[in-house]
Amino acid sequence: MTDVFLDSCRNIIGGRHVLTAAADKAPYLTDWRGRFTGKARAVLRPANTAEVARLVQACAEHRVPLVPQGGKTGLVLGSVPDDSGLEVILSLGRLNRISDIDTGNRTMLVQAGCVLQQIQQAAAAEGMLFPLSLAAEGSCTIGGNLSTNAGGTAVLRYGNARELCLGLEVVTAQGEIWNGLRGLRKDNTGYDLRDLFIGAEGTLGVITAAVLKLYPMPRASITALLALDNPWQALSLLSLMQDHVGASLTAFELMSDFCLRLVAHHFPQLPKPFATAHPQYVLLEVSSAESEQHAVALLEMAIADAIERGHADDAVVATSMAQSAGLWQIREHISLAQSAAGKNIKHDISLPISNIPEFIEKTDDDLLEAFPGCQVVCFGHVGDGNLHYNVAPADGASHDAFLAHQPAINRIVHDNAHAFGGSISAEHGIGALKRGELSRYKSPVELNMMRAIKTALDPLGIMNPGKIL
């Protein structure tokens, strides 16, 4: 049977890069957490921007909806197709070249399919830092990072993916190439199209390349774990730390005692910094352009002041970068410990930092009232106002049965986040998963503007339909 559309795709990128066999397509269809498997008419694997443009032209001509896909590590079903079988997946994996590292301008030019870790390493090889860092960095691609405006652990100091990008190349929904690959820190020449495509999750166009900002590599980063009575103390501790060390504060992560007990239970080999339990902990990191000695002295001075003022009850300060890594491992094992404990209901919310303690108090109360005995695993990037507020069933209760309560639990958590001026998606995006939630919490004025922009840039509606809007 002749398929005119697929034949034109084969003409553009060669038959072996147009995957139609079920076994060939399978690796592209299931989302990262294994919750959903879509269908695709084909998987298209272009080699360069010109091929992407021609493929999008073919999609436009034949009205074929397309789903741009990078490392497929998203958590909101943004990069997998729906189950109609009508969509094609546009895999950017072959656009994986780093073509220019300009140390004088502190920028690098990368293609969308470059894996984040590859970019970090290429920068480090030049003695520079590309600060974006997140759990999936070994698999995720920069095109996906930019399309979802990824966050991660370095946002406090360096900002989200948006703040780390100076310029973009985008294939529009008409299959034209927009070369916005500017390496400029100041450019006030019209509308900010760059930031419109960043975070648009592939619904307005396909990001094919980017100019990224690089930073000098700090000479040292030193970590401490502080014991606190409650989240209110974390707020005053954060203010004090920022006052004392300014931009040298590169991480400020809150973790409840329940998080640490979960980690200790599932990973008994990890350090146990305190002999007695405290209700909350803050992991903080100070980086210095000067020296390890300077970082340690700065951190110790600030912590001594924090304890004297009652902003923390106890502290363990790493005295070397090696000890620092050990403390970070506790933080990084929370998600793994949670997975080992069974399924749970995750939320990726953000709040004005000053509202975090009251949000936690009220939401904990509301959940315990509705679901007695449920267990809250609350941790996150408090310096950015971002909490991972996850909910697990009571000890011994069925995890699968508990998951049936997800809509009601989402409602409590998201309603409270919204009421406290927060967001239902801090760093993961909307995708297909949170689309219903988005329309619940966004104002009609904002939704209408978003729809008007979608229609203006993608009038045929072929770009990643069913995501965000």
Added chain:
Amino acid sequence: MTDVFLDSCRNIIGGRHVLTAAADKAPYLTDWRGRFTGKARAVLRPANTAEVARLVQACAEHRVPLVPQGGKTGLVLGSVPDDSGLEVILSLGRLNRISDIDTGNRTMLVQAGCVLQQIQQAAAAEGMLFPLSLAAEGSCTIGGNLSTNAGGTAVLRYGNARELCLGLEVVTAQGEIWNGLRGLRKDNTGYDLRDLFIGAEGTLGVITAAVLKLYPMPRASITALLALDNPWQALSLLSLMQDHVGASLTAFELMSDFCLRLVAHHFPQLPKPFATAHPQYVLLEVSSAESEQHAVALLEMAIADAIERGHADDAVVATSMAQSAGLWQIREHISLAQSAAGKNIKHDISLPISNIPEFIEKTDDDLLEAFPGCQVVCFGHVGDGNLHYNVAPADGASHDAFLAHQPAINRIVHDNAHAFGGSISAEHGIGALKRGELSRYKSPVELNMMRAIKTALDPLGIMNPGKIL
């Protein structure tokens, strides 16, 4: 004679805030540099966002184009009306309240008509820093700063106005109020409307309020003036400084010897740091969250290394914040000295930092070839890639006659900026003045996307027409 439109405006905001007499309108019609005087049907002075919304509704109903106006300090004719007499000016000056300073979230909520200096002072009164700083700060308003994505002297460390804003309130072209006043550092819930309105110069909607980011106030800022042979040395000096002091480098300004001689001639009372002349100078500033002593030690250490490595020939280091202020005065008097010397042709360009030396060399050569004896006053925020590259006639030549060459001189400077990957407007915007230049240097793909967005959000074309597009 009945004017139905103006009567409805009077109903909304009261007759005394609808200015129609020539003498009342006059202060709103002429641009900051006194180069252009437009006409207006009326000046409307609403008191709050609801009134702005109702006025825009009236404008939409009667198809009356409107020009939002703040402090009117822009340099590109973005906030003055054209000479048709059909436009109304929407002056935001009465929306001047600072309603919430949240030290825990490090944010403040301000109305669009707040003067920048008023905002800086309100932050400082709480011990915080609002970093946006520019020459017009005593007159310009934050609504204008955001609408033009203002730059200034603190961009190297803190970014442009865009990076200092977390949320906006906007009255749309339909006269609806979009409440996007979020105080969140992470929020990935759909398209980035905030950054679309920032820098749109009032052509997509009217910014009425904003949530701004605050920073801890550094304990000390210390300045040095370094003598260099050429702009190439400035690049290696910048890299070395960033490597040594990281985010503590808060200013890095290049000035040619001609700039310093101009200042010394017109302001003989200012300090003359070096006994002999050098071709170029860099003013740099190091700030410390710790202490003045730390800032001085850090700066001295870095400069000693710079001189040892040959990245600078000589240096004068301020040993106190008072001495630092004296060195800044030299930099700040360049524009004043230029004005005293007579009219000149100004350019506000940006470049990839690594291309600055070659741009200067080639553009100096091209101009001298075309206009023998012309004098280039080149200085700027080199740490951000932003040059103020101004051109004056040969000694003794007529300034007025020279101004007639402005189109040819613009062409040389802008063509070279474009060829070196730069921008024709780094921090001033496009307005009506550079609209022709914009269409020359932007690609059709980009212009078409901008037009599509303009039409989508302002289908009647009433928002600041003739600006940008």
